[in-house]
Amino acid sequence: MRASERAYRELREEILDGVLAPGAALAEVEQANRLGVSRTPVREALARLEADGLATAASARVLQVSELSPASITALYELREALEEQAARLAATRRDPARFTELHDRLAEAPALLDAGEAGLRTYYDVVDALDEEIDAATANPMLVAALRSARLHSARVRRLARHNPERLRAAASEHLLIVEAIIAGDASLAAHASHVHLHMSLRHALASIESRQPDGHRVA
Amino acid sequence: MRASERAYRELREEILDGVLAPGAALAEVEQANRLGVSRTPVREALARLEADGLATAASARVLQVSELSPASITALYELREALEEQAARLAATRRDPARFTELHDRLAEAPALLDAGEAGLRTYYDVVDALDEEIDAATANPMLVAALRSARLHSARVRRLARHNPERLRAAASEHLLIVEAIIAGDASLAAHASHVHLHMSLRHALASIESRQPDGHRVA
DNA sequence: CTCCATCGCAGCGTATACATAAGTGGGGAG
DNA sequence: CTCCCCACTTATGTATACGCTGCGATGGAG
Known part of the structure; x- marks a missing residue:
């Protein structure tokens, strides 16, 4: 694999995992030394991270890991909301029902999975990821999907900050189920509204979780 | 200005203007020679163009100007639609009425401007750009605005392909007027629906214009 | 003691050198 | 004559060298 690709994935992973905390400086020389490659591929990696919105130019010459405040999460x-609703609408119109029927069956087992410990949890997240992928495929709109993927990247950071409890995951599964049912039924309006509801609940719980964990807004895990 | 910035703007301009036609190869060495800079800044410029979606990697080592088919325009x-509707909704909620009242006055003069030749047309487009900027500002959502800007970049290419006639521009102005009125009134729902209508009409005319100009889909201006 | 200026240094932007791989063209064999 | 293989060319990926700019530290002057 290309060094620039490795550098990009490595840095992205560290940002998403919080190893590189918001506000951390991303200096070319430092990262090049740390990652064991020259400045050139690091430069490209940092440019991609900035394009992703995971890094922000604090001043002309200093790049930092983007902040993740309640305001930016909102x-x-x-x-x-805008992207997922539109994607759900289009997916409901263009979907292959068979693919979503299969997902429906897998999602129906989510409550059981959430009682099955770590492995079950992992399987649960796999199902959710599969749902995203199927919606992307059914959406049949490369530009929309690209925007969606970019947004989901940031959501991965939020998810890590705000570990959802099993209760929330169970509720989320049933919200997902409704979205899938709407898509299978070809009900674009319902699919969009169900997506809105899901995101609303997800945001509410994420903010509450972060609020309860960092009441002063500064404590670091 | 940095060489990479100049290279990026130059190449972007040429792509938007159609000087670099869809499918044209973007080779580092060639562009470096042409633009009179070394490969390093060209490399960065090309990476940014790819992130913008204006260039696409055809294979692992060949980058091309993105295609602009009716399907991709749709x-x-x-x-x-997704982004502008959301932006309009948020802008209607968060706007400073004074700023949009001013825009309303300027837009009201659009019909007169469209009868005032080239200079008037230029002024008209300035007003439309100002509207976009005010909506962006009122939206108060950097991520949404970033996605919107990226999408509008592609629209600039479409606009060039499909020169709208004065009739269409007059209609577009009144559509814009309704959006502004809705934002001033704080009517988020109307602002979103008016945006939807505007984009729908805009797409319809763009496709019709392209269709009538390139019935075989291959003729080049 | 404080403030300003100047020197130094660290990091970035650009150019270039080098390594590698992919595409191409030519030549040979069937 | 056609097809396949090998060598060469060329472009990309990476490393490094160089110049410049901006920030900080230090010293001198008020």
């Missing part, structure tokens, strides 16, 4: 969800 | 408008 903004992220306003963006996702 | 996809672009599906994305803009």
